[in-house]
Amino acid sequence: MKRRADFPLIFEHSVPGRIAVALPEPDVPEVPLEEIVGGGRLRREPAELPEVSELDLVRHYTRLSQRNYAIDVGFYPLGSCTMKYNPKVNEDAARLPGFARLHPNTPPELAQGALELLWRLEAMLCEISGMDAVTFQPSAGAHGEMTGLMLIRAYLDDRGERRTRVIVPDSAHGTNPASAAMCGFEVVTVPSDARGNIDRAALRRVADGSVAALMLTNPNTLGLFEEHVVEVAEIIHGVGGLMYLDGANFNAVLGITRPGDQGFDVMHVNVHKTFSTPHGGGGPGAGPVAVKRALEPYLPAPTVERVGDRFVLQEDRPKSIGRVRAFNGNFGIFVRAYAYLRAYGPLLRQVSEAAVLNANYLLAKLRAHFDVPYDRTCMHEFVLSGRRQKQEHGVRTLDIAKRLLDYGYHAPTIYFPLIVDEAIMIEPAETESRQTLDAFAEALIQVAEECRTDPDLVRGAPHDTVVTRLDEVAAARKPNLRWRPKAEVGSPA
Amino acid sequence: MAQAGDWHPHRYLPMTAAERAEMLRATGRASVEELFTDIPEAVRLRRPLALPPALAEPELLAHLRELAERNAHADRLVCFLGGGAYDHVVPSVVWHLAGRAEFYTAYTPYQAEVMQGELQAGYEYQSMLCALTGMDVANASMYDGASATAEAAVMARDLTRRDEVVVSAAVHPHYRRTLETYVRHLGIGIRTLAHTGGVTDPASVRDAIGAGTAAVVVQSPNVFGCLEDGAALAAAAHDAGALLVVAVTEPLSLGLIEPPGAWGADIVAGEGQPLGNHLSFGGPYLGMLATREAFVRRMPGRLVGATTDREGRRGFVLTLQTREQHIRREKATSNICTNEALNALAAAIYLAALGKSGLRRVAELNARRAHYARTRLAAIPGVRPAFDAPVFNEFTLRLPVPPDTLNARLRDHGILGGLALHRWYPELEDAWLVCVTEARTRAQIDVLVDAVAAGVAA
Numbered sequence: 001m002k003r004r005a006d007f008p009l010i011f012e013h014s015v016p017g018r019i020a021v022a023l024p025e026p027d028v029p030e031v032p033l034e035e036i037v038g039g040g041r042l043r044r045e046p047a048e049l050p051e052v053s054e055l056d057l058v059r060h061y062t063r064l065s066q067r068n069y070a071i072d073v074g075f076y077p078l079g080s081c082t083m084k085y086n087p088k089v090n091e092d093a094a095r096l097p098g099f100a101r102l103h104p105n106t107p108p109e110l111a112q113g114a115l116e117l118l119w120r121l122e123a124m125l126c127e128i129s130g131m132d133a134v135t136f137q138p139s140a141g142a143h144g145e146m147t148g149l150m151l152i153r154a155y156l157d158d159r160g161e162r163r164t165r166v167i168v169p170d171s172a173h174g175t176n177p178a179s180a181a182m183c184g185f186e187v188v189t190v191p192s193d194a195r196g197n198i199d200r201a202a203l204r205r206v207a208d209g210s211v212a213a214l215m216l217t218n219p220n221t222l223g224l225f226e227e228h229v230v231e232v233a234e235i236i237h238g239v240g241g242l243m244y245l246d247g248a249n250f251n252a253v254l255g256i257t258r259p260g261d262q263g264f265d266v267m268h269v270n271v272h273k274t275f276s277t278p279h280g281g282g283g284p285g286a287g288p289v290a291v292k293r294a295l296e297p298y299l300p301a302p303t304v305e306r307v308g309d310r311f312v313l314q315e316d317r318p319k320s321i322g323r324v325r326a327f328n329g330n331f332g333i334f335v336r337a338y339a340y341l342r343a344y345g346p347l348l349r350q351v352s353e354a355a356v357l358n359a360n361y362l363l364a365k366l367r368a369h370f371d372v373p374y375d376r377t378c379m380h381e382f383v384l385s386g387r388r389q390k391q392e393h394g395v396r397t398l399d400i401a402k403r404l405l406d407y408g409y410h411a412p413t414i415y416f417p418l419i420v421d422e423a424i425m426i427e428p429a430e431t432e433s434r435q436t437l438d439a440f441a442e443a444l445i446q447v448a449e450e451c452r453t454d455p456d457l458v459r460g461a462p463h464d465t466v467v468t469r470l471d472e473v474a475a476a477r478k479p480n481l482r483w484r485p486k487a488e489v490g491s492p493a
Numbered sequence: 494m495a496q497a498g499d500w501h502p503h504r505y506l507p508m509t510a511a512e513r514a515e516m517l518r519a520t521g522r523a524s525v526e527e528l529f530t531d532i533p534e535a536v537r538l539r540r541p542l543a544l545p546p547a548l549a550e551p552e553l554l555a556h557l558r559e560l561a562e563r564n565a566h567a568d569r570l571v572c573f574l575g576g577g578a579y580d581h582v583v584p585s586v587v588w589h590l591a592g593r594a595e596f597y598t599a600y601t602p603y604q605a606e607v608m609q610g611e612l613q614a615g616y617e618y619q620s621m622l623c624a625l626t627g628m629d630v631a632n633a634s635m636y637d638g639a640s641a642t643a644e645a646a647v648m649a650r651d652l653t654r655r656d657e658v659v660v661s662a663a664v665h666p667h668y669r670r671t672l673e674t675y676v677r678h679l680g681i682g683i684r685t686l687a688h689t690g691g692v693t694d695p696a697s698v699r700d701a702i703g704a705g706t707a708a709v710v711v712q713s714p715n716v717f718g719c720l721e722d723g724a725a726l727a728a729a730a731h732d733a734g735a736l737l738v739v740a741v742t743e744p745l746s747l748g749l750i751e752p753p754g755a756w757g758a759d760i761v762a763g764e765g766q767p768l769g770n771h772l773s774f775g776g777p778y779l780g781m782l783a784t785r786e787a788f789v790r791r792m793p794g795r796l797v798g799a800t801t802d803r804e805g806r807r808g809f810v811l812t813l814q815t816r817e818q819h820i821r822r823e824k825a826t827s828n829i830c831t832n833e834a835l836n837a838l839a840a841a842i843y844l845a846a847l848g849k850s851g852l853r854r855v856a857e858l859n860a861r862r863a864h865y866a867r868t869r870l871a872a873i874p875g876v877r878p879a880f881d882a883p884v885f886n887e888f889t890l891r892l893p894v895p896p897d898t899l900n901a902r903l904r905d906h907g908i909l910g911g912l913a914l915h916r917w918y919p920e921l922e923d924a925w926l927v928c929v930t931e932a933r934t935r936a937q938i939d940v941l942v943d944a945v946a947a948g949v950a951a
Binding site for chain 1: 500501503504505506507508512513515516517519520521522525527528529530531532533535536537538541542543544545546547548550553554556557558559560561562563564565566567568569572574575576577578580584586588589590591592593594595596597598599600601602603604605606607608609610611613614615616617619620621623624625629630631633634636637638639640665667668670671673674675677678679680720747748749750751752755764771772773774775776777779789795796797798799800801802803804806807808809810812813814815817818819820821822823824825827828829830831832833834835836838841842844845846847848849850851852853854855857858860861862864865882883884885900904909912931934935938
C-alpha cells in the first residue's frame with residue numbers, strides 16, 4: 001500500500017560526529033581518567049544517543065510540537081482535567097533566576113523570598129479551602145491522595161485506633177482506590193443514587209468503626225454537587241472516620257463554598273487544574289495537601305513556618321509521616337500558582353461562576369442531542385451518554401471522540417466515570433469564550449448528525465490527523481518501548 | 494470586591510457582563526445564584542474571599558521579582574553545592590524547545606492521534622534513558638528520584654514476594670525517608686546498612702541479607718560522592734535471590750562510569766534534574782525508572798509504545814495500561830497518574846543535544862574539574878578527604894573549622910559553599926560535601942581554593 005513516510009525519530013536524524021552544544025576544554029592538569037574514577041569503572045560502550053546539530057534538534061522538536069494538541073492551540077474540553085488557559089506571566093515568574101536558579105540545599109536564611117512565597121501561598125490555600133495547614137511536597141493529585149491518607153492513618157494510629165477500610169464511591173477517580181491500597185487500606189465501594197449523589201443508605205450500611213475515611217470528589221465526577229455532603233460528613237464523623245476531599249473539581253466552587261466548611265478534614269489541590277499551572281503534556285503537576293488543625297502534627301517534614309520576621313523550614317516534627325519526596329515539592333509550579341492567585345485576589349470567585357455558567361450553557365445546547373443520565377444543574381462539567389448513538393447507529397463514544405479531532409477539537413474525557421454507559425464528560429473551563437462554546441456545540445451536534453447519516457465516516461475517524469486510528473491492541477501485545485540501534489535489532493519486527 | 498450581582502472584567506476571563514446575562518438566559522436562569530442551589534446554604538461562603546487584592550501584570554511581576562531577588566541563587570553566588578541537585582549548564586536550546594506552548598499547555602496524551610508529538614518525545618526519552626542506564630526498558634517518568642526509588646522498592650517486593658528491603662546508609666537521606674514513608678503500610682520492613690568508609694561494603698551486604706530480602710538499595714555515586722562497587726553489590730544481592738535497586742542522583746555520571754545495567758542492576762531509579770532541568774528550589778524535577786524487560790509488567794507509571802495506524806504508518810500510544818490505576822484501581826502497580834512529562838522532554842532534548850560523544854565529554858569535564866578541586870582543597874593544611882573511594886563530581890572533605898562557619902566566610906567571596914553534612918549525618922560534624930560540575934571554571938575553583946585556605950586559617 002502506498003503511504004506517507006513515517007515521521008522520523010531523533011535517532012533517524014543522527015550523523016556520527018554531530019553535536020548541538022559547545023563544550024570547553026577541561027583547563028585543568030591532565031590526569032588519567034582511570035586514576036580519577038578507579039580502575040575498571042570507565043564506561044566501555046558509549047550510550048547510544050543521537051548525534052545532531054543544534055538546528056536538527058530545533059527542527060525535530062519544533063515539528064514534534066506541531067504534532068501536539070494544546071490549550072494554546074484550541075479548545076480542550078477534557079472533563080475532570082480543567083484545561084484552562086495558563087497565563088504567560090506565570091512562566092516568566094517561574095523563570096526568574098531567583099527562583100529557577102535557586103538550589104534546594106541553599107540554607108533557608110538565604111532563600112527567604114522563596115520561603116515567603118510558599119508561606120503566603122499556604123495562607124491563601126487555607127483561606128480558599130477552609131483548612132488550617134498545608135504541605136507542599138506532594139507532586140501530583142495522586143501523590144496528594146496517598147499523602148492525605150497517610151496523614152489520616154497517622155492521626156488514627158496516634159489515637160490507638162486501628163481502622164482498616166476506606167470508602168470510595170463508584171464514580172471515583174481510579175487513583176482513589178489505588179492510593180488507598182498504597183496506604184494498606186481495604187477499599188469499599190459505595191454506589192451512587194439516582195440523582196448522582198453518593199447513596200446514603202448504602203453508605204450507612206458500610207459505615208462502622210472499621211472505617212478510616214471516605215474519599216469523596218465534590219463536585220463529583222458527574223459534575224454534580226453532593227447535595228447531602230453535610231449529612232455524609234455526619235455519617236462518617238459519627239463512626240469516627242475522617243473525610244478526604246479529592247480536589248480535582250475544586251474549580252467549580254472557589255469562593256462559593258469551602259471544603260473545610262463542608263466537613264472535610266483533608267484535601268489535595270490539583271494546582272495544575274484549579275490554579276492554572278500548565279499540565280506539561282502529563283506533568284509536572286503539584287498536589288499540595290491541606291488539612292484541619294488536628295492533622296497538622298502529621299504533615300511531612302519540613303513545613304514552612306514563620307518565626308518572627310524570618311521564614312524557616314521546620315524539620316523538627318516528631319509526629320510527621322516523613323517525606324514523600326526529596327526537597328521542597330514542585331516549587332516552580334507553586335510560583336505559577338501564587339502568581340495566578342495574586343492576579344485574581346478576591347475576584348477568584350468569578351472563575352468558578354464563569355466555569356459553572358459555561359458548563360450549563362454548553363449543556364443546554366447539547367441536551368437535545370445526547371442522553372443526559374443525570375439531568376441536574378451541573379457544576380463546572382457535565383456527563384453525557386453516547387448510548388443513543390450506539391444503540392441506534394452502532395457508533396461508539398470512542399468514535400465520536402475521534403471524529404471531534406477532525407473538527408479541530410480535543411475530545412472530551414470518555415468512558416469515565418465508569419457508572420455512565422458510553423460516557424462523554426465535558427468541562428469547558430472559565431477561560432473559554434461564548435463563541436468557542438457555540439462553535440464546539442455546533443461541531444458536536446454535527447457529529448451526532450453524522451452518526452445518523454454516515455456512521456462509517458464517524459467509525460473511521462479520525463481522517464484529518466497526522467496518523468489515523470492507532471492499533472493499541474498490537475502495542476500492548478508486542479510491546480515496542482524503545483528504539484534500538486540497528487546492530488541490536490534481531491529479527492525484523 | 495465581587496458581589497453576587499457584579500461582574501468585573503479580568504484579563505483571563507473572556508466573559509463580558511452582557512454575555513453573562515445572555516448565557517444565563519439561555520440556561521433558563523435569572524441569576525448566577527441559581528446555578529449553585531444544589532449547595533446547602535449552611536456551607537455557602539457568604540463573604541468575599543480574604544485574599545490580597547488583584548494585581549495587574551506589572552505590579553505582579555515587580556512583586557515576584559522582589560521575592561526572587563531575596564534568594565541567593567546560583568547566578569549570584571558561585572555554586573559548589575550538590576547533594577541531590579546539581580548546577581549544570583542548561584543549553585538555551587533545551588527550554589526554547591521544551592518551553593514551546595504546544596508541549597507545555599497540553600494534557601496527558603489521551604487522544605493519541607493528536608498527541609503524536611508528546612508521545613513520540615516520550616518514546617525517544619524512554620529510548621535514551623535505556624541507553625544511558627544500560628537497562629532494557631524505562632518508563633515515561635516518575636515524580637522525582639526519591640519517590641522513584643521508593644516505588645522501585647515496592648516493585649521489588651511485588652517481583653520477589655519478599656518483604657524486606659535493605660538500604661545503604663550512603664543513600665541520600667531524603668530518599669531513605671521517602672522510602673520509609675512509602676512502605677510503612679505495605680508490610681515491608683527496612684533495614685539500614687551502615688556505610689564503611691563512605692561506601693557500601695559488599696561483604697556486609699552479604700551478611701545482612703537473606704531469604705526474606707526483596708531488594709538491596711544503593712546509590713552510586715552515593716550521597717558522599719563516592720562510587721560504589723556495583724558489580725560486587727549486584728552479586729551479593731543476587732546470590733541471596735534479592736534484586737539490586739540502584740538510585741542515581743547524578744545521571745551525568747553515566748556518561749563516564751559503567752552504567753548500572755552493565756553491573757547487573759535490576760531496577761535503576763533516580764533523579765533526572767541534572768539532565769537539562771533547572772534547580773528551581775527542588776522541583777519540578779523528574780524521577781527516572783528503568784528495569785529489565787522481564788519486569789516491565791510490574792513497573793509503575795506510564796509507558797509509551799510504538800504501533801501502527803490503519804495505513805500502516807508508525808505511531809505511538811500509551812501502552813500496557815492494565816498495570817495502571819484507571820484500569821486496575823486498587824490492584825494497580827502504583828497510584829501514579831500525572832508524572833513529569835515536560836521535565837522528561839527537557840531531559841531528552843538535553844541528551845540529544847549532547848549526543849553520544851558530548852555526553853562523554855561533559856561527564857569527563859565534571860570528573861576532571863572535580864578532581865582538580867579535590868586535589869587542591871585537600872592540600873590546604875587541616876583539610877583532608879573524608880573517604881578514599883573514587884568519586885565523580887562530588888566529594889566529602891573534613892574541615893578544621895565547622896562547615897557552617899566556613900560557608901558563612903565563603904559567602905563574602907561570592908561563593909555558595911558545599912553542604913554541611915551534619916544536617917544529615919550528625920556524626921559527621923566536620924564533613925563538607927563539595928560539588929564541582931562542568932559549569933565551574935578553573936578560575937572559579939581557584940577562587941574557592943584561596944577562599945577556603947583563608948577561611949580555615951581565620
